[in-house]
Amino acid sequence: MAAIELEGLTKEYGEVLANDDVTFDVERGEIFGYLGPNGAGKTTTIRTLLGLLSPTAGTARVLGQAITDEGQLLEAKRRLGYLPDNPAFDETATGREALELHASIKGDARSEELLELFDPPLDREVREYSRGNVQKLGLVATFMHDPDLVILDEPTSGLDPLLQQRFNEFVRAERDRGLTVFFSSHILSEVRKLCDRVGIIRDGRLVTVEPVESLLDRSGKFVRIHAAESIPKQAFEIDGIHGLEADASAGPNGGTEYVFTFTGDVNDLLERLRQYRLLDLSLEEAPLEEVFMRFYDGEEMDNDADSDRETRVVAGGTGGDDDV
Numbered sequence: 001m002a003a004i005e006l007e008g009l010t011k012e013y014g015e016v017l018a019n020d021d022v023t024f025d026v027e028r029g030e031i032f033g034y035l036g037p038n039g040a041g042k043t044t045t046i047r048t049l050l051g052l053l054s055p056t057a058g059t060a061r062v063l064g065q066a067i068t069d070e071g072q073l074l075e076a077k078r079r080l081g082y083l084p085d086n087p088a089f090d091e092t093a094t095g096r097e098a099l100e101l102h103a104s105i106k107g108d109a110r111s112e113e114l115l116e117l118f119d120p121p122l123d124r125e126v127r128e129y130s131r132g133n134v135q136k137l138g139l140v141a142t143f144m145h146d147p148d149l150v151i152l153d154e155p156t157s158g159l160d161p162l163l164q165q166r167f168n169e170f171v172r173a174e175r176d177r178g179l180t181v182f183f184s185s186h187i188l189s190e191v192r193k194l195c196d197r198v199g200i201i202r203d204g205r206l207v208t209v210e211p212v213e214s215l216l217d218r219s220g221k222f223v224r225i226h227a228a229e230s231i232p233k234q235a236f237e238i239d240g241i242h243g244l245e246a247d248a249s250a251g252p253n254g255g256t257e258y259v260f261t262f263t264g265d266v267n268d269l270l271e272r273l274r275q276y277r278l279l280d281l282s283l284e285e286a287p288l289e290e291v292f293m294r295f296y297d298g299e300e301m302d303n304d305a306d307s308d309r310e311t312r313v314v315a316g317g318t319g320g321d322d323d324v
């Protein structure tokens with residue numbers, strides 16, 4: 001049984017279709033990233049899973065319990081931790097008092113180690129907290145009862161890079177002990193570092209669910225070529241070149257620099273280039289942001305034709321001849 005099962009989940013706010021027939025599973029013991037730009041529908045899915053919104057259509061189960069059944073939802077909630085996008089605590093309470101209240105409701109098996117890790121200023125009143133400190137307190141509250149599943153809405157917002165890294169290491173270690181993590185994000189570098197699988201949502205509709213490695217594989221390579229001479233544009237007319245840019249004033253040694261993302265066969269590319277004198281060539285993993293852009297900047301996608309869609313997403317934007 002999956003930790004989270006969504007079946008045709010649909011939520012309308014009047015005219016706005018915030019979730020449109022969303023179906024996917026989050027397996028036990030995985031870190032699942034739910035990605036999408038602002039307004040895509042991530043918080044709506046999360047709040048529906050928590051029973052805070054009722055679905056217009058469709059169903060969902062959390063830890064095997066139906067979210068539309070009050071008794072079952074309560075049972076699931078005992079075993080889950082939830083970090084909302086804006087964690088709210090009693091403003092007049094100190095951090096310590098806020099956590100004590102939380103502990104009396106859910107338990108605090110792990111508060112000591114979590115306080116050491118995230119270190120919110122416990123003796124100050126919450127109303128004096130910065131956004132980052134509220135987030136730290138929220139993380140302690142989310143994990144302190146040692147849940148089986150955590151649902152986190154943009155968990156690293158407000159955290160400095162050091163704390164983000166600490167959070168990542170903590171979450172990975174918890175996953176290795178069997179915790180299931182479902183978190184939303186619009187930060188792709190965060191997802192790349194943390195997730196096992198990724199679901200991408202756009203305008204309320206699920207675009208894709210796939211392992212993060214396959215997303216990275218499809219993202220191809222970021223190629224930078226420094227050529228001693230100008231390379232004719234025909235040389236770049238092969239499958240898999242995206243966003244080709246040329247800079248004829250590159251470097252102190254002259255020559256021309258070319259940069260592009262490449263999703264084709266590297267051997268084909270090297271074969272094309274061997275007749276030109278290159279000063280330098282580098283291939284790196286493409287930024288995940290670029291893949292994301294291809295999902296969102298491509299032509300309107302048909303939600304019913306997954307394989308077709310993926311071909312178009314990957315093939316979209318070939319060329320860039322005019323730029324050369």
Ligand SMILES: Nc1ncnc2c1ncn2[C@@H]1O[C@H](COP(=O)(O)OP(=O)(O)OP(=O)(O)O)[C@@H](O)[C@H]1O
Binds near residue numbers: 013017018039041045
């Ligand atoms: N209570 C509401 N009433 C009307 N429309 C709403 C309400 N809540 C959300 N929406 C709309 O539903 C859509 C999805 O919003 P949602 O907050 O789920 O997106 P999101 O992906 O979580 O965005 P963000 O990253 O900005 O939090 C948006 O168009 C939003 O304006």
